Amino acid sequence: MQIHVVGRGESLWQIARNYGADLNQIILANELQNPNMLVVGQSLVIPELNREYVVQAGDNLWAIANRFGVSAEELAAVNNISNPALIFVGDMLELPYSNHLVQAGETLWTIARNYGVTVNRIxxxxxxxxxxxxxxGQTLRIPAALKPITEINAYSTQINEQGGQEVLTVGRHLTYLSPFMYSITADGSITEMQEYPLLEASRATNTSPLLVITNFQEGGFNSDLAAAILRNPDLQDTLITNILEEIRTKGYTGLNIDFEYVYPEDRENYNNFLRRVVGRLHPEGLSVSTALAPKETGEQEGLLYEAHDYAAQGEIVDFIILMTYEWGWAGGRPRAIAPINKVRDVLDYAITVIPRNKIVMGIPLYGRDWEIPWVEGTLARTISPQEAVELAGRYGVAIQYDNTSQAPFFRYVDEEGQGHEVWFEDARSMQAKYDTMKEYGLRGGSYWVLGNPFPQNWPVLQDNFRVRKW
Structure with missing residues (x-):
């Protein structure tokens, strides 16, 4: 797979010809609604012939395998497909082997080096x-290059059939699925959630579901609610018992705790609560993870940050999801949602106090559309990356790319004369994030949030990593 940025005057036919790629495969991989309308600055993923194949209408796994001279079992294994029936139009599959025609003067060593595989594997x-x-003139089968293994979590707020269908579609790319959310209550119980479509889809795709608990109440994170639990060991025992009952009933494999805006004076209470949780869940083979605010120093001030003890939680829990997004938040000025320079600032601190194999980097799957000039008190509209490109096309503006934040953006004026500024994610910005995960040697990445169409993300993820399945 390669990433192409559309230049002025380019057509999809020209792009396909330049890469020696199949036009229809490009259309399917990028879910292009109108292939004749490309946007200058738009990024496209280009599937590589003989190495990748994008599922078309009428395909099945056995027919695809037969077409490329591999077994269906091999094709399923290299693509984390647990159920051969679960392939979908537009899904880009990696082929277990590609073919190479030996040229005069080539050796097995030079061929292996060019493909990034070992001589022994060839x-x-x-x-x-x-x-x-x-x-x-000899044709050799070249095994797909080995990739670094990572873990990927995804939060989902769509607990209905539509959300379940999305998990069926992308679940092979996920290690964990985190339906959002169960809220704690002041008496140690938890709220109810009818997330059965998500849980069924997670089982069908061999994805480990994590039960998420928060201190969210009446539209916001409640500091007093967290304090009521964190200051009362008896209520903590009741809460953990109720969590365990829900985990056992619904088949969760672990717990993810997202307590936000915890009072600074409850910092050690929070740590002790986590120790108590781990002591109850680990003997049952259940994982415990937390979601933490993006801190750049251990002394960072503010209600969002102070009670989140990176060093202590790094020792106590199995892994930590750093919420490295929302710099470009809905109520703030227009900017990148997850500028890579700010993400790296957080990671630079985190790796000094948390083992790298416990750090999961937060990644946004959405963009925002602000009205400009920006006025304090106004809210940006959250949009999908796919919708962002459609907006640029509709208003005939080019997409620009900010190299510092490694994020695309553009400005347009709507029919009422109102100016807008849009920041979002594309294949380039996701590649920058995956490069960062590899550079820092992190455990993995965590998406906030499913439900925003972003077809380019999944081929880029697959091109960089093999996702672990438990």
Whole structure:
């Protein structure tokens, strides 16, 4: 897979020809509604012939495997497909092997180096006993290059059938699914949630569901509610018992705790609560994770930050999701949602106090549309990356790219003469985030939130990592 940025005057036909790619495969992979209307600055994922295949209407896994001379089992394994029936139009599959026609002067070592695989793997794939004995005109099967393994979590607020269908579609790319959310109550109980479509889809895609608890109440995170629990060990025991009952009943594999705006004086109470939770859940084989605010120093002030003890929680829980997004929040000035320079500032601090193999980097799957000039007290509209590109096309404006934040943006004027500024994510910005995950050696990434159409993300993720399944 390659990423192409549309230039002025380019057509999709020209782009496909330049890459030696299949036009229809590009259309499917990017879910282009109108292939004749490209936007200058728009990024496209370009599937590579002979290495990747985008599912078309009428396809099934067995027919695709047969077409490329591999077994359905091999094709399923390399793509984390647990149920062969769960492939979908537009889904880009990686092929277990590509073909290489040996040229004069080539050796097995040079071929292996060019494809990023070992000589031994090529030998095994082609039953070659003597690596010196290859010849021009011979066709070799080249195994797909090995990729770093990562864990991917996704939060979902759509607990209905539509949300379940999305998990069926993208679940092979997920390690964990976190239906959002159960709220704690002042008596140690938790609210109810009818998230059965999500849980069924997680089982169908071999995705581990995490039960999410928060101190969210009446439209916001409630500091007093958190304090009521964190200052009372008896209520904590009641809460943990109720959580365990829900986990057992619904088949969750772990717990994710998202307590926000906790009073600073409850910092150690929060740590002790987590120790109590781990002591109850670990013996049952259940994981415990937390979601923490994006801090750049241990002394960062503010109600959102002070009670989130990176060092202590890094010791106590199995992993930590850093909420590295919302710099461009709905009530603030227009800016990138997750500027990579700010994300890196958070990671630079986090890795000094949390083991890297416990850090999961938050990644947004959405954008925002602000009215400009910006007026304090106004709220931006949250949009999907797909909708952002459609907006740029509708108003005939080019998409720009900010290299500091590694994020695309554009400005337009609507029919009423109102100016707008839009920041969102595209294939380039996601590549920058995945590069950062690899550079810092992190455990993985966590999406906020499913439900925003962003077809380019999944091929880019797949091109960078193999996602772990438990």
């Amino acid at each position: 030998q095994q794939a082609n039953n070659i006993t003597n690596p010196s004995f290859i010849y021009p």
